[in-house]
Amino acid sequence: MELLPDVICDLVLVKYHCKNSVMLVVQLARQSALTLQSIDIDSEQDIDIAGLVKDADNSYVTYPHLVILKLWGPSHNSEQQRPDFSGALPFPCLRSLSVGYDYPFGDDTFFRGNAASLECLELWMDNSTISMLRRLNVFTPFSHPRLQCVKTGDLDGVLPDTFATAAEAMQFYLSVAPGASVREIKGVLSGAETALAFSPSLGDYSCIxxxxxxxxxxxxxxxxxxxxxxxxxxxxxxxxxxxxxxxxxxxxxxxxxxxxxxxxxxxxxxxxxxxxxxxxxxxxxxxxxxxxxxxxxxxxxxxxxxxxxxxxxxxxxxxxxxxxxxxxxxxxxxxxxxxxxxxxxxxxx
Structure with missing residues (x-):
């Protein structure tokens, strides 16, 4: 049955255990895309994140007024099956992006078009995500002038496949927003690696x-x-x-x-x-x-x-x-x- 909602500005789903509830919220988000300003899904069930971007008839969905996007829950896409949506521009005005678990796309779908507006980023960066961000040059020294808070996860998780040392991993995370005035870096490092990561010879971390x-x-x-x-x-x-x-x-x-x-x-x-x-x-x-x-x-x-x-x-x-x-x-x-x-x-x- 097709949903016929009134004008909806905010969608919130917190800790529903029913998979149908998550699917319903994703469907409702697509149908209300033109008016939504925030989406907050916190679920223990799989979230069809790709379903927010692509409709059942394979057309792309755009959220022109969405400024807050929080998706805290597992995606049903494995690392080998992360979709690419090179022609989509779903979130052009995002200010805050928070994604729990693994990054769900094989490309920069979340970041496309919102470099000038993004202020807060919370993202678990695994090896695949870091490789994609580096390959597509998503973050450059002046690309995200309003980005003020960067929260990332688990430095040890990207060693040694992507970076040779914890210091290199720290330098990458810091390079995501070199002009940011607030840096929140989450990580797991041993004492020796912590000292190495903050060696003055390895870069300027004075903005943290x-x-x-x-x-x-x-x-x-x-x-x-x-x-x-x-x-x-x-x-x-x-x-x-x-x-x-x-x-x-x-x-x-x-x-x-x-x-x-x-x-x-x-x-x-x-x-x-x-x-x-x-x-x-x-x-x-x-x-x-x-x-x-x-x-x-x-x-x-x-x-x-x-x-x-x-x-x-x-x-x-x-x-x-x-x-x-x-x-x-x-x-x-x-x-x-x-x-x-x-x-x-x-x-x-």
Whole structure:
């Protein structure tokens, strides 16, 4: 039966388990293409993404007013069966594109015609997608002037087939929008590869504001190195940290004075260290890392992902601030103690 909808501007489908529901939304999207401004499909069932672009009679569909497209769910096209739609111009005005799972096309269908309008990109880039983007020169230094947020996934997933090193992978992701003022890079790197990826000799990453490495348990010194290397960094997502090896001849009690004398002020922009997989028995190390970093980052706040952790964390924080090592620095640490929690959001998918 043919659908006869009224004028529809937004389509939303969240976590429907019925495949027919997903098919119905795709059909409704095609029929309402001339008026739609946003499409948001979050499904555990296969999404016929190609069906948004090509109608049942093989004619191409265009969404002239669509500015937000979010498709979070599996596509029924395998890597070997991703369709090419070289004659289509389906999304000419997109501002925000968010695609979960694998990229569904064999060409640049999603990016065609919207280089001047695209502001936010969230895309899982596997080897096939990266090869396509590079082959078709989808991203060049001045191609996407409004792109402000780039969120990509899993650096290790493209090694070694596409890039020889993690540093090369990082450089490609950063080259997607070299003029962007906000960069959110998700990835999985070992400590050695992280240091390599951020070596000053491998490029300028000074524009990064948000860095997400959720499976990496950085030490305090790793964090200091990253923050010093990234002057605009405001948010860091990692696994719970540790203090790591102490500098030669420095005791734990001497660390606060050592931090201030050695690093002075490394960043006024850094504000949140988001802790992923925070659940640990003893928060002492984590609290010490936060307090020591707060001494050299005056606007630093903190966050944990689970609200249930707040009470024991705050108890440990108050106890540490009252200790001899930190008592004299209370004015510098009050922001961390009283304002940090509310100032940060937990990590989102």
């Amino acid at each position: 504001q948000i860095l997400s490495l959720p499976f990496i348990p950085l030490t305090l010194w790793d964090a200091v190195s990253l923050i010093k290397s990234l002057p605009l960094l405001s948010d860091l997502y990692t696994k719970y940290p540790s203090i790591g090896d102490l500098p030669a001849g420095i005791t734990l009690a001497e660390l606060p004075a050592y931090m201030l004398s050695t690093y002075t002020l490394i960043s006024e922009r850094f504000r949140c260290w988001h802790l992923i997989f925070y659940r640990v028995r003893n928060p002492y190390d984590i609290v010490m890392c936060m307090l020591l970093l707060a001494l050299v980052c005056p606007n630093f706040d903190y966050a944990v992902t689970d609200p249930d952790d707040r009470e024991p964390f705050m108890r440990q924080m108050e106890k540490a601030i009252a200790s001899n090592e930190f008592r004299k620095y209370v004015p510098r640490l009050q922001r961390l103690l009283f304002h940090g929690w509310q100032g940060c959001q937990t990590v989102s998918r």
